[in-house]
Amino acid sequence: MEINEKQIRDMIDIIKNVEAEIGKAIIGQKDIVRQVLISVLAGGNVLLEGVPGLGKTQLVKTLAKVMDLSFSRIQFTPDLMPADVMGTNIIVKDDSGNSRFEFQKGPVFANLVLADEINRATPKTQSALLEAMQEQTVTVGKVTYRLPQPFLVLATQNPIEMEGTYPLPEAQMDRFLFKLSVLFPSFDELKDIMDITTTNREVELNKIMDGESILKMRKIIREVPIAKPVQEYALRVVLGTHPEIEGAPEGTKKYIRFGASPRAAQAIITASRARAVMEGRYNVSFEDIKYVAYPSLRHRFFLNFDAVADGVTTDALIGQLLEEVSVY
């Protein structure tokens, strides 16, 4: 694809407008909005973690509206079956009265899929999403169906209620580009939320972009140059999560059980490119790497018992790692 200067400049403007439009409906959570947008542009799925009522579902709905994307929401429950997500073959009668099987598409066939409380479903149903998230296809019987593009899963999970939940397997966690922690709003933000949601005031959202422009942007973003020292820094950070590697930081050796997979490096590089463009730059900086390292890594390495006992969090370890790994 031939990229020209105008396309790049337009893209930067569109992204800024999308951010501003979402800001109308989502009060506060600027970082979460930005990180979700980065995921959309980088083409990755997002796992949103936070207590109920923080506007996770609202965010996804707003995103779908502003981006003019098809949206479906799946509420995950323990009795949810894979077919409820993917769809199933049903017997239908044609005009001539003959019966035949026809594939009835499930809610996963949308551009934006909100997998609400994903950890409440059984592993069987959770794993049904694996193919959709990674390959962006659905296979039922012997037929593989391609999901609409762009395709993005935004899953939410509640970190408090662990009763009757099925923690996501590591393989599935690795398929999320970002894991975002949605924090409780500040006083002013909460006040603004009340003003919007408890009155008749309605927020009118404009469609700023569509699915096709997202796909074009993804291609442009992949062209954003990244200097060798910056790329090497990202790789050193990922390698720094591996306790078995010689020269690993002390924190890693002490608290990490398994390090991040190569997908983490892919996620950091791709997401940092998107972030650079959103910042109005044509190159990736160390700051971009540091910014995306938190959401890219926090679900990709696993802490050991010592970390849990000492109250060490993944974010604290990532922060330490980013400081310890030299940028030159």
Next chain:
Amino acid sequence: MSPTDKELIKIIRRIRDRLHAAFIINSIVLGLGFALCIGLGLAVAARFIPIYNVYLMIFKIVAAAVLAAFLYSAFKTPRNDYAALRVDSLGLQERTVTALELIGSQSAIAVLEKNDALMHLKGLDYKKKITLKPNKRYLLICFILAAALLLSGFIPNPMAKRAEELHSLKEKIAEQQKKADKLVERVKSNPKLSEEQKRELETKLLELKSELKSAEDEKEIKKALGKTEKKLEYIKEKFATSEDLKKIADVLSRNEMTKALADMIKNSDEKAFKESIRKIAEALRGLSAVEKQKLAEELSKLAQEIKSNPELSRAFAGLAEKLASGELGDISRELDELSESISELMENESIRNAISELAKELGAANISQRGQDGAGHQGQGNIPGNNGQQGQGNQPGGNGQGSGRGGGAGSGTDMGNENQAPIPPAGSGISKKNDSVKKDGEYEKIFTPQTLGGDGETSNLSGNKGTGGNVEQVITDKSRTVRGTSVPYNQVVGQYKSRAMESLNTSDIPPGMKDMVREYFTSLEE
């Protein structure tokens, strides 16, 4: 390359040069600080341990550190990518380093990125941010260190004099080492010495050298000097005594024809001697019968006297025989043997002289070292002969043989002090330090007859058993009062040793026993 690329490279190079200059300046300051730190440490250490010319040393260290820092930093030019990264760290968010990697690329995003980087670079006042002023903290540290160093120079150093003395001693040792080297060379090239002798001498000399080399502190230096003196004595003994040579020179000087040869021996002119002795055959033939006879007698006598040197004795005896017979014939063999043996003696004499000289100098250095021990150290020496001066006559009546010997011995003590080296005279006692070595009272006392080394005369009394004989009587005064005293042995051991060493050279003692005697006296001094 596009104009943007060229401009980018130009700016990056300028930044790189500025970074290099800043690096050189900071390296010099850092090197200076480091050297001043060491210098201050040395200045403080010099107050406790003797360090010769410490401020000159500090100056040299500072100069070397500054030069090394300059050379190191001058040749360590930063790379363009490093310069780009550094300038990016000033808020350009890796635009420059990315642009540098994109030089030559004409894709839309690359062009955009390079233009963006160029715009930001132009907007950056890098001269202000990359300053050529040295790091203020380093500079402050340097100033503090320099001031402390300067101040320390005004405080009197109690060890300065001591350091100077030690330095001169070390220089002397180095000189001795060189001399020992030369001696080794001479021993190696001496064809008269057997391989075994050479090996032994070389080993001793090399041991001596390494001991001198390994001597690091005052105590070791002293010890090494002492050992060296002893070893040199041992080495000297390995060479034939010069007595024979003196006798030969004496005998040869009596005859007009051989007088020149005697002079050559005295002057140790080996080469001239060899040349002259070849010519002497003809001259000998020209001698009258009487002269030949006279010379033959003298040479024959000489051969008898130098029997301890069989080769030489044989050569002289052979020559004397031929002269006596008047039939000189072919005397080249005798003359060759003579020439060779005398040359050997001359060479040995020359080595002995060199060793003596070395030993003398080492002795002087050791004495000077003793004198540096400060007021608390003292040397003691017994000077024999001053008070005694008496003769004693034994009167064995008419029976057998008797001997009378006059002698006297006195004792004196030289006290050493800081400025004056106590030079122990012949027969000195043990030099010691008050704080570390035994006091006089702690040494075992021995009886000394006070006659040792006296200058009395010896009389031989002859007579036959049962028939009486001559009586020779020497009347002395104070004969009873100086019969001897009990003194700590350390006061007389040196005197005893000195006498023993003299006896070793003059008496006919088997060579194996000489070492034993030497070791015994050495052990007494320890």
